[in-house]
Amino acid sequence: MTQRLVGRPAPDFAMETVSGDGKTFGKASLNDYKGKWLVLFFYPLDFTFVCPTEITALSAAAEEFSKLDTEILGVSVDSIHSHRAWINTPVADNGLGQLNFPLAADITKTVARDYGVLIEEEGVALRGLFIIDPEGELKYQVVNHNDVGRSVEETLRVLQALQSGGLCPMNWKPGDKHLVAQ
DSSP: OOOOOTTSBOOOOEEEEEOTTSSOEEEEEGGGGTTSEEEEEEOSOTTOSSHHHHHHHHHHTHHHHHHTTEEEEEEESSOHHHHHHHHTSOGGGTOOOOOSSOEEEOTTOHHHHHTTOEETTTTEEOEEEEEEOTTSBEEEEEEEOTTSOOOHHHHHHHHHHHHHTSBOOTTOOTTSOOBOOO
């Protein structure tokens, strides 16, 4: 049985990262994002088929997320060296090219396990996406089968709904009215 995460403090993490330009290594922890919104997403493995479509789409939308005071961090069980190689591989050769956010290495699989997305028998993560608020509370999670990519548009819509501070009905978009509690 999966533990409920939404509405609770996000599981803490500390991972090594490679910058989106593929040049430098660093570290990222949940505390680094205090005071900002964070879209934390997991993908199965580097050099696969669906993953680059999601990662590059999120990268292309990074400015929209930034305008919403939101950072993005991608995570897989691969090493920082694999991430760097993938970023530095041309798109025509199944590479990513430059990204507008870092990729983190969860080689111990601890973070994927803590967020409930690790497929233990395969040693890879499901496609999990989490939105964490500036105080560190996990506000949203979606987990997909690894055959299906996620939607950047829906992620932005949910983020804007969470930031709106009101009760948002289905398909709510910025400018729509909030529901009034009776």
